[in-house]
Amino acid sequence: MSTNVLFGLARIHLAREEFDQAAEAFARIRQLDPASVQGYGPVTEIYVRTGDLVQAMEWLFKARRFDPDDTDISNWIAMLYLDFGDFDSGRKWLHWIEQNQTYNPMNSSNFAMLNIYEGRLDDAKGYARQLLEDHGQDRWGSDAAMVKTLLIWALEQGQEASALEMIKQAHPELFEQPLLINAGNILQAIDTAQLLQNENRNDEANVLLKAAIAAYEKPYEVTDMWLVPAKAYALALLGQKQAALEELRHQIDKGWRLHWRWGTELNPNFESLHNVPEFQAMVDILRADIAAQLPQLRAMESSGEFTPPFGEED
Numbered sequence: 001m002s003t004n005v006l007f008g009l010a011r012i013h014l015a016r017e018e019f020d021q022a023a024e025a026f027a028r029i030r031q032l033d034p035a036s037v038q039g040y041g042p043v044t045e046i047y048v049r050t051g052d053l054v055q056a057m058e059w060l061f062k063a064r065r066f067d068p069d070d071t072d073i074s075n076w077i078a079m080l081y082l083d084f085g086d087f088d089s090g091r092k093w094l095h096w097i098e099q100n101q102t103y104n105p106m107n108s109s110n111f112a113m114l115n116i117y118e119g120r121l122d123d124a125k126g127y128a129r130q131l132l133e134d135h136g137q138d139r140w141g142s143d144a145a146m147v148k149t150l151l152i153w154a155l156e157q158g159q160e161a162s163a164l165e166m167i168k169q170a171h172p173e174l175f176e177q178p179l180l181i182n183a184g185n186i187l188q189a190i191d192t193a194q195l196l197q198n199e200n201r202n203d204e205a206n207v208l209l210k211a212a213i214a215a216y217e218k219p220y221e222v223t224d225m226w227l228v229p230a231k232a233y234a235l236a237l238l239g240q241k242q243a244a245l246e247e248l249r250h251q252i253d254k255g256w257r258l259h260w261r262w263g264t265e266l267n268p269n270f271e272s273l274h275n276v277p278e279f280q281a282m283v284d285i286l287r288a289d290i291a292a293q294l295p296q297l298r299a300m301e302s303s304g305e306f307t308p309p310f311g312e313e314d
Contacts (some may be wrong), residue, residue: 001032006032008024015223019050028132037080049228053080053258053297055295057306071101071107074096074309075110082269083259107126108127108136108142114154115127127149141187147187147188150163151163164192167195181214183221183223186216209234213234226258230245232247232251245279250277257289261286263287264279265283
């Protein structure tokens with residue numbers, strides 16, 4: 001009879017990838033308290049994890065009806081629009097959030113990703129540097145997105161040493177012994193390792209990459225949905241190309257779609273694979289799947305089920 005206990009149970013089922021049981025727990029929450037956002041917003045993860053981004057968006061909009069001031073919900077909507085390649089809608093949401101809701105680091109990380117998508121590296125780097133220097137709260141992977149932004153900028157500009165110094169200030173634990181790698185810094189560790197490789201500090205890089213894989217393989221250590229491809233990233237940087245391809249294929253087959261471009265063709269971790277036909281074929285599968293889902297998204301918008309808070313003039 002406790003919605004909080006049911007919510008905890010649902011989270012356990014999500015971590016165990018028991019999505020039907022998680023859906024049942026969320027449904028029970030809605031039955032007990034039809035206005036509880038706990039029974040709506042978190043359902044999004046079921047559909048993100050299984051690759052149905054339209055259904056994920058539908059549950060976000062349902063949650064928003066009960067809690068329109070929740071900046072996490074608004075930012076997740078903006079983020080999924082970016083995954084659909086609808087940068088105009090994503091930008092409108094982000095500007096609206098910036099002007100009408102309290103600050104959330106997701107807003108900065110989403111702006112950084114949008115700028116990367118559109119080729120404005122210096123603007124993206126500005127968001128990353130500010131958030132890292134301010135030691136901003138990590139919110140739903142925002143810190144990892146900022147470090148990735150910094151990596152992309154540094155490799156493009158030949159500023160690896162500068163990027164490493166910024167990361168060291170924000171994440172000193174990645175440069176100390178003993179290493180402590182967990183869900184909160186695994187992607188940051190992998191990106192730091194690539195910067196170290198480019199500085200010919202391969203021994204340090206390998207220590208980070210192997211620690212990241214060890215953390216990933218520890219049961220229930222790494223369960224957040226944006227961390228799904230982390231092991232594939234690390235394997236690629238270790239030069240284990242076939243193992244990286246097999247791991248990436250495994251995650252795609254399970255439904256990984258969140259940040260699909262950010263994690264594949266725009267991801268420097270996979271630089272050694274970008275021209276490999278098997279890798280390119282996987283990216284094509286992801287692109288085709290998102291394109292196939294887009295008409296359903298447009299239909300939901302046309303029906304009024306996905307209604308933004310801003311007018312067309314905005």
